[in-house]
Amino acid sequence: MQWPDWLKWRSSDEKEKEPVAWSDSLNATDWSHYSSPRTILPTAILTVSTLALIRIYRRHLRRVPEAQYITPSYFHKRNLYGYVSRVGDGDNFRLFHTPGGRMTGWGWLPSRKIQDWAAKEFKDKTIHVRIAGVDAPETAHFGNKEQPFGKEALEWLRTLLHKRYVRAYIFRLDQYQRVVASVSYWKWGFWKTDVGLEMIKNGMATVYEAKFGSEFGNKEDKYRRAMEKAQRKQIGMWRHTKPGLIGKLIGQKSEKVETPREYKTRVSNLEKAEAAQKK
Numbered sequence: 001m002q003w004p005d006w007l008k009w010r011s012s013d014e015k016e017k018e019p020v021a022w023s024d025s026l027n028a029t030d031w032s033h034y035s036s037p038r039t040i041l042p043t044a045i046l047t048v049s050t051l052a053l054i055r056i057y058r059r060h061l062r063r064v065p066e067a068q069y070i071t072p073s074y075f076h077k078r079n080l081y082g083y084v085s086r087v088g089d090g091d092n093f094r095l096f097h098t099p100g101g102r103m104t105g106w107g108w109l110p111s112r113k114i115q116d117w118a119a120k121e122f123k124d125k126t127i128h129v130r131i132a133g134v135d136a137p138e139t140a141h142f143g144n145k146e147q148p149f150g151k152e153a154l155e156w157l158r159t160l161l162h163k164r165y166v167r168a169y170i171f172r173l174d175q176y177q178r179v180v181a182s183v184s185y186w187k188w189g190f191w192k193t194d195v196g197l198e199m200i201k202n203g204m205a206t207v208y209e210a211k212f213g214s215e216f217g218n219k220e221d222k223y224r225r226a227m228e229k230a231q232r233k234q235i236g237m238w239r240h241t242k243p244g245l246i247g248k249l250i251g252q253k254s255e256k257v258e259t260p261r262e263y264k265t266r267v268s269n270l271e272k273a274e275a276a277q278k279k
Helices: 012-017 022-027 037-061 120-125 150-161 195-201 220-233 245-249 260-278
Strands: 079-089 092-097 127-131 165-173 179-187 191-194
Touching: 079 150, 079 179, 127 195, 150 195, 179 195, 191 195, 195 220
Parallel strands: 127 179
Antiparallel strands: 079 092, 079 165, 092 127, 165 179, 179 191
16 A cells, blocks of 8 residues: 655755745744854943943043932932032032033033022022031021021032032931031142132031931041141130130130030020920
């Protein structure tokens, strides 16, 4: 009995000799093209480069508009470079973040020119920065009187920082949603200057003494030595704390300076006493 042709076993050689239908060739996929090194290598390079550029943009080139966009991943690890648009108090200011600085066009490209960011409509585009480790005399606000030397400290900081580019090394956010940061800038183009230390050296601030929220990095000892030196030299807010020669002869005693921390504590106690009386 002879087997039908469709049940006969055909060798591989016989199969290769069989003609391939035109319709079958249309649906065939040549996978060898996709596994070729000439295809895999450029694809891998493009993918890795794209992911690296995205990471660089997110970490170094993406602008941070406000403090609320700063996450804990920044704390004690990252810094912000920017333009000081406004100095509102003796120890804090507004920073317009300019990632990459002049190298990425800030200040000279038409689309990245620094305008008058002190205007009210630009307030929500800046970061409120509190200088870490220092406490300046208070200016008049919230119905409270100005602390002695508060206006002088504000004007000194405004002269130093306003419209200057600085770098803020972030420690944390405080209860007022301000960035607590160590701030520095380049003096004469090559000398790195610590703003907090300069304030203390010039008698414009004391070392921060609050029990909660103190941040110094590794600079607390340096700050305290600088404050002791300013006190001895009677610089800035420490001026006239000791009587002169004539004052000593007539029996004048040394005048105690009320520190910003003592001032805040006194004002807080007065407010609590007034609230208790109203009840």
